[in-house]
Amino acid sequence: GAVVSQHPSWVICKSGTSVKIECRSLDFQATTMFWYRQFPKQSLMLMATSNEGSKATYEQGVEKDKFLINHASLTLSTLTVTSAHPEDSSFYICSASPSPSSYEQYFGPGTRLTVT
């Protein structure tokens, strides 16, 4: 149980285009989902927290107009990188939590984004 998927697993796009990454909880309903960014050989940096049906809460320094997050259902959250640039190239990981009182987060396998 508690499986989270991400799609795509990797994507290459051209500078200036937008890319959408999906995060799905496959066998549970996720009231809260988190989006992280990880640079090579570095820790995870939380970008934003999204709750189903409400606006995402972005961490300080994260551009909410560039990284659009939508959590339209209890099993799906999307991250759209708008007008991508090479510096947006990174490993993006989502996680999901069944409820605010749930202690664990369940992580997706990650999406490798390369912007050329």
Add this chain to the structure above:
Amino acid sequence: AQSVAQPEDQVNVAEGNPLTVKCTYSVSGNPYLFWYVQYPNRGLQFLLKYITGDNLVKGSYGFEAEFNKSQTSFHLKKPSALVSDSALYFCAVRDRFSGTYKYIFGTGTRLKVLA
């Protein structure tokens, strides 16, 4: 502010030997502590957590961790390392006061088990 420290960037251990990956924390109140493992180009896999109760927590794949309140530590241990344990390990504390239930991660420790 709450924080987690993993003082070692890399730990090398011979296969069959015991391993320890260190983690210290700084939180207000009682901590919720976690260990996750990450294999190359993969997401994080849950190993174990400490919420309350017994200070020795047993988790997946033979790993365990000891919560030490006086030393504010939560070191990850395994009695006998396997080559397949080689991976990146993250310690995390859950933020209990921001209302977002987000994790604060340590910087990660790369474990290398030598055959």
